[in-house]
Amino acid sequence: MVRKIRLRRMGGSLGATFPKDIADRLGLGVGDEVFAIETDNGVLLTPYDPTFEQAMQAYEQGAKQYRNALRELARGD
Numbered sequence: 001m002v003r004k005i006r007l008r009r010m011g012g013s014l015g016a017t018f019p020k021d022i023a024d025r026l027g028l029g030v031g032d033e034v035f036a037i038e039t040d041n042g043v044l045l046t047p048y049d050p051t052f053e054q055a056m057q058a059y060e061q062g063a064k065q066y067r068n069a070l071r072e073l074a075r076g077d
Contacts, residue, residue, distance in 0.1 A: 003022060007014045018028060026047055028034070033048035046052075063070060 001022075003019060005016045005018065007016055009015075018026075023029070028047060034045050035048060035052065037044040037046065
């Protein structure tokens with residue numbers, strides 16, 4: 001489902017208001033957190049998941065440690 005959500009100024013930041021039906025379907029409530037992930041197609045908002053945060057930290061450590069190997073693998077030669 002695609003829905004347009006208008007951004008509004010909130011202090012020095014921008015904020016968005018989720019329509020009630022989307023918030024209910026995703027189980028979002030006041031004070032909940034979501035991740036904003038930049039993708040090639042725009043921004044993906046996903047409900048906060050502590051295991052995802054741990055996985056991202058592990059990925060970042062591995063990507064830093066093995067950046068040369070990952071670069072070689074990405075070349076695909």
